[in-house]
Amino acid sequence: MTSSVYIHIPFCNSICSYCAFTKLLSNSKNIDDYLITLEKEIKSKYQGEIIKTLYIGGGTPSVLSLEQLKKLSKIIKLFNFSEKIEFTFEVNPESIDLEKIKLLKGMGVNRISMGVESSLPKNLAYLKRNHDFNLVKEKIFLIKKYIKNINVDLIYGLKEETLADLEKDLDNILSLDINHISTYSLMIEDNTYLKIKGEQEIDEDLDNSMYQLIIKKLTNNGFRHYEISNFSKPGYESKHNLVYWHNDTYYGFGLGASGYLDNIRYQNVISLRKYLSGNYVENEETLSKQDILSYALILGFRKIDGINKKEFFNKYQVNILDLYNIKDLIKEGLIIDDGSNLFISYDKIYIENSILINFVGE
Ligand code: SF4
Structure with missing residues (x-):
C-alpha cells in the first residue's frame, strides 16, 4: 500500500x-497553469490511500505567492492524511515570510527543509545563492515559532574551501539549533553554470577529510548519522526519505518527479509544455524481481544501520545472504553482519559507492 x-x-x-x-525561472502565469495541471495529474493517479509522508520539494516551493499557496493548499486536500503525517515543505530563506509560514502551518506542514547550503559569503557567492546567513537566522527564528521540525541542507567541497572554512560553516549551522542536517559534497554536473565554466570537483582526499570532519562535528553535537549524507537529532529522521531507502512505493507528481508504484519506476516529463498538455510521464520501467532486489540493497545500505535480515526476508521472501556476493563482502570486512542487520562497515562508508556497485544488475 x-x-x-x-x-x-x-x-x-x-x-x-x-x-x-528540474527547475524553471518563476513566472506567475506558468505557476498558475502548473497548479491546475498538478491537480489534474493527482486526480488521475491517486487511489485514495492514507498518506503518511508528503514532501513538497523543488525548485523552490516557497516562491509561490500567498494566493498560489492557497491554491496548493486546496490541491493537497485531495489526499487522505494520516493523523501522524510527516508533511515537509522546502523553502529558501529569501522567499519565505511570516504570512507564508502561517499558511503552511494551516495546511498541515510540520517539517521545513531550508536550502541554506552554507553560511559563508564566499561559498554562497560561488554557489550563486541570493541570501546571507543573517537572513537564514532571521527566517529560522520565525519558522520555529510555528514549526519545530527543521532540516537544513549544507554543501561542502567547494573550490578553495578549507577544512577551517567547513568547521566555521558547521559551527554556524549548529548555532541554528535545528534537528536535521543533510550534507552534500559538491558535484559538478552537466548543464550547470559551474560545469560550463570548467570548474572541477575537489581532490578526493580532501573530500574525505571534510566528510570525516562533518561526521565528527555533528555526532559530537547530538546528531545521529543515520544515512550516508544525513544526520538527525534522535527521533527526527526524515520519515519520507526513509521510504526511499526502504525501497517502499511512493507517488511522484509534478514536472520531472519520479515515482514507484506497483513494481513500476516512472519519471515524469521535464518539458513544461508537455506537462501542461497532460503528458505527465516521460518513461517507466517495469522492474523484474532481480531489479527490485538490486534497488533494495543499493538503497538499504545507504542507511548506517543497513538492512534488517528478517524484515528483508519477510518483504522479498529471499535470504539476503544468498544475494550477489554478499557473503564475500562480509568475509572481506566491507559488510558487517551483527546477527540481525547487515550494514556497511562504518570505516568504509566513504567508499560506499564502490561497494554498492556490486549490486547493480545481474
Ligand atoms: S539549487 Fe537553486 S536553482 Fe536549483 S532548484 Fe534549488 S534553488 Fe532552484
Missing part, C-alpha cells in the same frame, strides 16, 4: 551555479 507522496514545484527566482534539478 502506497502511503507517501512527493510533489515537485519546479520554479525558482534565480538559478544556482551547481543546480542540476
